[in-house]
Amino acid sequence: MEALRIKNVVKDYGSSRAVDSVSFSVRKGECFGLLGTNGAGKSTLINILAGLLSPTSGTVKMHGWDVEEDWREVKMRTGHCFGFSCYMGNLTGRQNLRVMGYAHGLSDREVNERVDELAELVDLEGKVDERTEKYSSGMVQKLSLMAALLHDPEVLLVDELTVGLDVEAAKRVRQVLSDLKGKKTIVLTTHYMAEADALCDRIGLMHKGKLVALETPLELKRRVRDHDLLELKTSDDRAAAALATKVCDLESKSPLVCRVRGEQVNTLFKYLVGAGLDIRSVHLREPTLEEVFEKVGEME
Amino acid sequence: MSVKAVAYRQIMHMVQQKEHLLVDWVLYPLTMVVSFGLLVSTLTPDPEAVVYVLSAAILWRVAATFQTSVVIGFMEDVWHETMRQTWAMPLRLRDYVLGNSALGLVSSLFTLCVTLVFAWALFGVVVSDWGLFLGTYAMLCVFGAAVGIMGMVALLLVGEGAQPANWVIMDMMVLASGVFYPLSVLPVPVRFVAHFLPTMYAFLAIRQGDAMLLAIGALMSLCYLVVAWYALKHALRRAKAQGKLVKFH
Incomplete structure (x- = not known):
């Protein structure tokens, strides 16, 4: 079932086109990543989805509701999680969340219950009753995630949430998002390749306002090269390299990295074992999304 | 519920600023009542003059408080960079304005009570016509709300550069509204402008005890509020189209 449909969305700022005829749809429960460098148009697009920016043309529908026309229905069903979020510093985390709760029609009791539950989920227990001006950026981002989940929305829009976070906080936030996969429809923007790779079912790659690729992370990587890179450690790497050249091309001799396709893996191992070499480790090097970007850049 | 969200945020934010509250709600009204009261009682032995000038000063202060309170909610969103979060919530424009007006109502009522108590305690000023006085208060609140909303419009259209205008606009209007002096002392062009200010009719109504003039002022205030x-609405639509709502972040 389709949760989100974006059709021919264009956003112009004067003569500059920030989003150029973007169309895609997101299935219910899917985690969809919008990936791109700064200025690619992903934040502009997510602001359009959030109803904060009107598209110059095109339509965005969420569960059949038009984001522009039926904005209130859409916002009631959507949670927004923005990177570098800000809150009223002299209010506590709970008070700031209460504002959001009231806006979504929650009672005091419901807000308090949800806040306690979510604080536990994001590791912010014992801090929600402190003023947010005392929060670190990691705590603010966690609060932002709590705000987005407070009214138990069907769709979660996440914009650069882990930017500027320390490793631990980013890991926790990613874990929460990962746990929500399948339960909520998530659209996230990021320029962290590993994050999109780990979290997203599909990735839309944006470049200069256009959606230049829309595939699963694996399919995207396959686009970059038609072979896998196999890094091997054996009892005699020099001899192993000599044998490997008979089967496949080498990426490098030290460390020994072979470019293998399909059945070549099988053959290579037969050769190595047949020659009495001891295989100590095997590591499959997948293409990174950085490589995907480079490839897309070349195509452009 | 969305009105409650905005009102809660603004009122909680205000309550946290105890020092500002002391200055805005107690010290400033006290200073104003003492200065105007002493000035007039020194210049004239007529007790009616003190009553009129202090009533006018109090009511003008109340109108300015209401106007500031309405627009300040928007400015808080600019200062705290919370514009994106605020408008990502399912807030109707009327919820936002009414929520901020709730702060205006609380602030203006408190200011009214404090200044009236000071005026009574220090200069023996007692309001003789409560109907006219409270009617004027209500009318000034409506006009204050209209000016406050126009302040938001200016911020949305011009950007943060429009902030200073919101602080001085009511003080500018006091000059042409005949609050402390009759309109006849003003130059002709200013007198002409004064006819478009509902505040001019309100203060004329107090001076002449004429409720009809107040009704004209109230009607004009309602018209300004609608405009x-x-x-x-137009400015917000335009800000959304131009991306200004997001850029305030």
């Missing part, structure tokens, strides 16, 4: 409302 301001539609201007705000």
